[in-house]
Amino acid sequence: MQRRIVLIGCGVVGQGFLEILVRKKEMLEREFSFEPVLVGVADMMKGSILVNEGIDIPGFMVHVKAKGTVHDFPAEGAIVGLNSLDLLEQAEADIMVEVTYTDIKTGEPATSHIRKAFERGMCVATTNKGPMALHFRDLSKLAEAKNVLFRYEGVVMSGTPIFDLLEYCLAGNEIQEIKGILNGTTNFMLTKMEEENMSYPDALALAQKLGYAEADPTADVEGFDALAKVVILSNVVLGGNISPADAQERVGISGITIEDIRKAKAEEMRYKLIGSARKEHGKIIASVRPEKLPLSDPLAGVGGAVNALTFKTDLSGPITIQGSGAGKLETGFAILIDVLNMHKEM
Amino acid sequence: MQRRIVLIGCGVVGQGFLEILVRKKEMLEREFSFEPVLVGVADMMKGSILVNEGIDIPGFMVHVKAKGTVHDFPAEGAIVGLNSLDLLEQAEADIMVEVTYTDIKTGEPATSHIRKAFERGMCVATTNKGPMALHFRDLSKLAEAKNVLFRYEGVVMSGTPIFDLLEYCLAGNEIQEIKGILNGTTNFMLTKMEEENMSYPDALALAQKLGYAEADPTADVEGFDALAKVVILSNVVLGGNISPADAQERVGISGITIEDIRKAKAEEMRYKLIGSARKEHGKIIASVRPEKLPLSDPLAGVGGAVNALTFKTDLSGPITIQGSGAGKLETGFAILIDVLNMHKEM
Numbered sequence: 001m002q003r004r005i006v007l008i009g010c011g012v013v014g015q016g017f018l019e020i021l022v023r024k025k026e027m028l029e030r031e032f033s034f035e036p037v038l039v040g041v042a043d044m045m046k047g048s049i050l051v052n053e054g055i056d057i058p059g060f061m062v063h064v065k066a067k068g069t070v071h072d073f074p075a076e077g078a079i080v081g082l083n084s085l086d087l088l089e090q091a092e093a094d095i096m097v098e099v100t101y102t103d104i105k106t107g108e109p110a111t112s113h114i115r116k117a118f119e120r121g122m123c124v125a126t127t128n129k130g131p132m133a134l135h136f137r138d139l140s141k142l143a144e145a146k147n148v149l150f151r152y153e154g155v156v157m158s159g160t161p162i163f164d165l166l167e168y169c170l171a172g173n174e175i176q177e178i179k180g181i182l183n184g185t186t187n188f189m190l191t192k193m194e195e196e197n198m199s200y201p202d203a204l205a206l207a208q209k210l211g212y213a214e215a216d217p218t219a220d221v222e223g224f225d226a227l228a229k230v231v232i233l234s235n236v237v238l239g240g241n242i243s244p245a246d247a248q249e250r251v252g253i254s255g256i257t258i259e260d261i262r263k264a265k266a267e268e269m270r271y272k273l274i275g276s277a278r279k280e281h282g283k284i285i286a287s288v289r290p291e292k293l294p295l296s297d298p299l300a301g302v303g304g305a306v307n308a309l310t311f312k313t314d315l316s317g318p319i320t321i322q323g324s325g326a327g328k329l330e331t332g333f334a335i336l337i338d339v340l341n342m343h344k345e346m
Numbered sequence: 347m348q349r350r351i352v353l354i355g356c357g358v359v360g361q362g363f364l365e366i367l368v369r370k371k372e373m374l375e376r377e378f379s380f381e382p383v384l385v386g387v388a389d390m391m392k393g394s395i396l397v398n399e400g401i402d403i404p405g406f407m408v409h410v411k412a413k414g415t416v417h418d419f420p421a422e423g424a425i426v427g428l429n430s431l432d433l434l435e436q437a438e439a440d441i442m443v444e445v446t447y448t449d450i451k452t453g454e455p456a457t458s459h460i461r462k463a464f465e466r467g468m469c470v471a472t473t474n475k476g477p478m479a480l481h482f483r484d485l486s487k488l489a490e491a492k493n494v495l496f497r498y499e500g501v502v503m504s505g506t507p508i509f510d511l512l513e514y515c516l517a518g519n520e521i522q523e524i525k526g527i528l529n530g531t532t533n534f535m536l537t538k539m540e541e542e543n544m545s546y547p548d549a550l551a552l553a554q555k556l557g558y559a560e561a562d563p564t565a566d567v568e569g570f571d572a573l574a575k576v577v578i579l580s581n582v583v584l585g586g587n588i589s590p591a592d593a594q595e596r597v598g599i600s601g602i603t604i605e606d607i608r609k610a611k612a613e614e615m616r617y618k619l620i621g622s623a624r625k626e627h628g629k630i631i632a633s634v635r636p637e638k639l640p641l642s643d644p645l646a647g648v649g650g651a652v653n654a655l656t657f658k659t660d661l662s663g664p665i666t667i668q669g670s671g672a673g674k675l676e677t678g679f680a681i682l683i684d685v686l687n688m689h690k691e692m
Binding site: 020024027028031032153159160161164165167168169170171172173195295296298300301302303304315316317318319320321322323324327329330332333336337340341 | 366370373374377378499505506507510511513514515516517518519541641642644646647648649650661662663664665666667668669670673675676678679682683686687
């Protein structure tokens with residue numbers, strides 16, 4: 001069955017998603033009766049194109065890679081130069097994929113894209129933390145009112161399943177607490193400091209060199225990124241309604257020295273930047289801080305630029321899932337699984 | 347919506363499932379529109395009862411706990427004393443829950459129960475390794491021919507999701523390899539040997555005392571239990587069609603001494619009993635053997651009577667899930683999630 005898709009954001013994740021659609025074309029049709037039709041793409045840097053008759057995906061990908069632009073891809077009947085909201089207004093699509101950059105302070109422009117898509121009766125798959133950390137409840141209500149689906153598996157831990165795990169595999173459990181390593185950059189740095197006796201500034205410089213950390217590393221090393229994810233998990237998984245300002249604590253790793261790490265190692269302990277949330281008397285207690293874990297803790301063994309999350313459940317006990325927290329194909333896959341699960345339910 | 351359930355096997359797991367149905371009654375109705383009606387129970391030791399009008403579950407549980415019998419539960423119109431196959435013949439049920447003991451050599455009586463249920467148009471949820479290790483392909487075909495559903499989440503790692511994880515959360519990925527700690531008893535023993543300098547015989551005696559190991563511990567310590575799970579994963583996840591005799595290797599932990607473990611520890615390595623399977627030129631390569639893992643391996647950090655499994659995927663990278671591999675509520679939950687997922691699809 002054909003599903004008409006409009007893609008907002010054509011950076012690494014958007015292109016990763018398109019690459020998967022091309023690589024897995026036959027399998028997706030054979031096993032899931034899923035035939036994607038790309039009707040429009042808008043990107044702040046690369047321009048926009050709308051072709052309601054459908055865009056040839058393999059040809060489009062070659063073009064984007066070669067030219068770095070979207071608007072001048074040759075296609076009959078193409079409408080070019082629309083801004084993203086006008087493009088959504090004119091696109092005839094079943095699903096919007098929202099993978100623009102994250103602005104954690106305003107949630108824009110992603111939140112406006114999602115609202116517009118819902119208003120136009122489209123289902124939405126997104127990997128964008130901004131709208132999820134700031135407007136999850138409003139957006140969910142709007143999706144319900146418009147009778148469309150809203151999916152966001154890639155928002156936390158990219159292609160490592162969290163929200164689908166709860167919905168399809170752990171349904172019936174009460175989730176009592178979540179606790180995890182939600183930022184790969186800081187976990188990479190802590191691992192290097194312990195395993196290679198690297199100082200904090202050297203570990204940071206290496207993370208920046210490898211592209212794990214930004215030039216301004218504040219969001220990672222001071223725990224803001226992990227906190228946004230804790231807030232999202234609190235609201236989606238624990239039924240809370242908090243914003244980052246409501247957290248009890250946000251401490252990053254910039255105060256951790258190699259001496260702290262050595263001392264912990266001598267005690268058979270290990271520092272990890274832990275994000276956690278639980279409900280106490282109906283109130284969410286959420287925090288991000290470095291914690292010294294015994295080596296027997298499932299999270300202590302998680303090394304490198306990897307994410308992991310433990311769910312404490314009432315029936316299944318503690319369940320921990322570990323995997324990549326970033327990456328082109330990994331995050332592209334998160335969009336794919338959202339689109340496939342919506343495709344089944346539409 | 348009412349779903350009529352017949353329960354074959356009323357031991358720890360069967361009673362765990364019933365306990366969950368009682369504890370979660372309101373939630374299951376409210377969130378899943380799921381109203382279970384228990385129409386019959388058969389157990390080799392406790393007798394059988396068939397009440398097509400429905401059995402009061404809380405009262406039945408009190409009776410089973412107090413008396414250790416099933417057949418003399420007072421219920422109007424009850425038919426008692428049928429053997430399990432005759433009970434299945436006369437039961438009016440939508441779903442059979444099969445949780446009898448595992449016979450890994452013959453797969454009986456569970457395989458006959460499952461066939462009979464399919465013949466009678468019932469969907470099946472089971473936690474029984476026997477039929478799955480020996481007859482998965484035949485049983486799947488029969489379910490398909492009879493247009494009924496067949497679910498078995500609890501067969502490997504009890505309430506820690508494996509098969510649902512693949513179906514609902516990782517669909518679209520090619521699974522290239524599976525590798526895991528699939529036997530909690532041996533992992534408990536290895537952990538005790540390393541952490542408390544316990545000898546192999548002492549660790550085994552402790553595992554037996556705590557009820558993790560049987561009086562005859564062969565199935566656990568020689569790797570037969572782990573191998574049955576590797577075979578099931580090979581056939582279900584990798585699309586193979588192998589039996590335990592087709593495995594390349596099956597070595598247990600009985601040859602591992604405390605000196606081996608100490609030596610590994612000095613090299614920052616750790617022994618784990620690893621079950622693994624991959625496809626090579628269309629052929630399944632499956633094995634169980636102790637492996638010395640670097641401490642950075644996600645499986646090296648898994649301590650105690652816990653299970654863990656890594657899926658190597660082509661899009662999402664390696665994904666590891668860790669959790670309980672046994673337990674009354676945990677395995678009872680595995681049946682619940684199977685029943686809920688079938689309920690949605692029926």
